[in-house]
Amino acid sequence: MVDFVRRSFSDGPTSLVTILALVVLIGGGIPLLNWALFNADFVGSAPADCRRVGACWVFISQKAGQLFYGFYPQELRWQVNASMVVTALGLIGAFAAAQRYQIALAGAIYALSVSMSFTVFGGRLPGMTAVPVEKWGGLTLTLLLFGIGVGVSFLFGGLLAMGRRSDKPLIRSIASVYVEFMRGVPLIAILFVAVILLPLFLPSGADANLFLRIVVGICLYTSSYMAEAIRAGLDAVPTGSREAAYALGLSRWNTQKLVVFPQALTISLPGLINTMVALAKDTSLVIIVGVHDLLGSTQLAIGDVSWGNVLWEGYFFAGTVYFLMCYVLNFIGRRLEIRARRTTAR
Incomplete structure (x- = not known):
């Protein structure tokens, strides 16, 4: 920390830039914190629960x-969640295969996951709703x-x-x-x-x-x-x-x-x-x-x-x-x- 302060004020131009940065940080940071955190409304369920002093x-x-x-549709959002999981697993599996220099396998895993995630997202599998x-x-x-x-x-x-x-x-x-x-x-x-x-x-x-x-x-x-x-x-x-x-x-x-x-x-x-x-x-x-x-x-x-x-x-x-x-x-x-x-x- 002491070394950081010394480097921040090592000479005239560096000290000036440091002071300007502190002024901007304090001048903009404090009002932002007041708006986003200290005066904000986090609890409620309707517009009337916001006091409009800070962020709603x-x-x-x-x-x-x-x-x-x-x-x-809210009752079908599990399809979206499943699609996100398939996409993530496909990317991870393809990366793991590529690390082992199995390029063809990596491409196949990714292509399969993309096709499956798109199909699941749209609800086009049996038992799902399109x-x-x-x-x-x-x-x-x-x-x-x-x-x-x-x-x-x-x-x-x-x-x-x-x-x-x-x-x-x-x-x-x-x-x-x-x-x-x-x-x-x-x-x-x-x-x-x-x-x-x-x-x-x-x-x-x-x-x-x-x-x-x-x-x-x-x-x-x-x-x-x-x-x-x-x-x-x-x-x-x-x-x-x-x-x-x-x-x-x-x-x-x-x-x-x-x-x-x-x-x-x-x-x-x-x-x-x-x-x-x-x-x-x-x-x-x-x-x-x-x-x-x-x-x-x-x-x-x-x-x-x-x-x-x-x-x-x-x-x-x-x-x-x-x-x-x-x-x-x-x-x-x-x-x-x-x-x-x-x-x-x-």
């Missing part, structure tokens, strides 16, 4: 069902979009990264044009194309689920950024690693799987985590095409005039949830980096 967290507690599940996409929403929809998007984008991005480094000019050109095009187009435009124009190219009588169209748009967009992060890692792998693997008799596929990709992913981990954080925040853009994720459900809840002005409470809650999601991703990324450095040092 009663609003959040009473609207929790809508914020977490959208308009999904729920239309229009009633999906809230934080669970955000998590489902992220869970599906991050895995599909990573797999597709890996293929694009290898395509950009291919010896075949045609494959390299197609991958390069795709990545540069997708990185140059706003996600909102891609979502509009996926939602509005994609059905026009389907065969007559075919119907594309709205959620699937949105997932396709998000994955096509995010995979281009994943591809660049992975390609940077592949380019940074020393040539000697490949040559040593070939000298030991490893095939091209085993060299990529056992030698090149583990090193490349370790190098590109910061970029991959950054892309995942961006994806977590970009899911909020689906409100533009009429799907109410966490942010959309928050806006609908704020629109309930019986609660009065709860704008700050609603957006503060949504912002806190997004911050926690991004913080958890960064924390996992840092732990993986530390673990990778320890493994390399052995």
